[in-house]
Amino acid sequence: MTNNVEILRYAAFTHDPEGGNPAGVVLDAGGLSDAEMLAIAAEVGYSETVFVTDRDDESRTFRIRYFSPAAEVTFCGHATIAASVILAERIGVGRLVFDTKAGEITVDTVVDGETLRATLTSVPAHSRPVAEQTLDETLAALGWSRDDLDRAFPPHVAFGGNEHLMLAAGSRERLADLDYDFEGLRSIMTREGWTTVNLFWRESDERFHSRNPFPVGGAVEDAATGAAAAAFGGYLRTLGTGSDEFTIIQGVDMGRPSELKVSIAEADGRTRVGGGAVAMEVPALPGGPAASQGLQQAGGPAGPRSE
Known part of the structure; x- marks a missing residue:
């Protein structure tokens, strides 16, 4: 071919x-x-x-x-x-x-x-709270509980061209320990129309760590997810928290470290996402x-x- x-x-x-x-x-x-x-x-x-x-x-x-x-x-x-x-x-x-x-x-x-x-x-990017039952189903597929979440960041479905679930880990250790039900999570994501589940941990307002399961695309995880980063900018803007400019570190736990430079560009939530190749x-x-x-x-x- x-x-x-x-x-x-x-x-x-x-x-x-x-x-x-x-x-x-x-x-x-x-x-x-x-x-x-x-x-x-x-x-x-x-x-x-x-x-x-x-x-x-x-x-x-x-x-x-x-x-x-x-x-x-x-x-x-x-x-x-x-x-x-x-x-x-x-x-x-x-x-x-x-x-x-x-x-x-x-x-x-x-x-x-x-x-x-x-x-x-x-x-333009934006977000909305996720339904409680859907959240519980997703956490079960991930092997997480609500106690694993950072309550400063409520779970949302964020849009930046398409939809991604935003889940904040309460610790870097929780983020690093990713072992999920591939078919179970893919079924939920297909039903809900999500592209990835954006798992993240806040090191500071200017620096986040992220992992993105992508079973609907046939991949366990992506090393850098620009579309999810754009949606994440809309999510932070909806919450009214953090900095308008920040860095996302992704792929470290996969052995393919990546760095995404993100800024919330416009009042309508348009997000800039940059990096090299x-x-x-x-x-x-x-x-x-x-x-x-x-x-x-x-x-x-x-x-x-x-x-």
């Missing part, structure tokens, strides 16, 4: 090929069918592959689609960052405009020292490095999601 298609493999939200979240990027996907894009994403084996289906380099506008190994997803932050850095390397830095199924996403690319950085601006030296194919880093596949269909 991949023989006649150029697939670039970049790790996003890092400058180290051994860190960050791997993404596949196909810059010339205009002639591919939905089935072909899904098959390529499954063959690549990362949590997402982004496909540029239409492009105008002069106006710097692009139509893009995202596929996990299981299904098309609405929006993916880390794949957007990866594609943006690649495009900036090829056509120069500046603003890029992406037409996605979640809406228009702008990305500003700049040279930062000897590296490129990309910062996306999300659609770097070419990966060795493809992580299914059953290889990706599987060992928690990106293993799971069988069965999943509905449209984003990450």
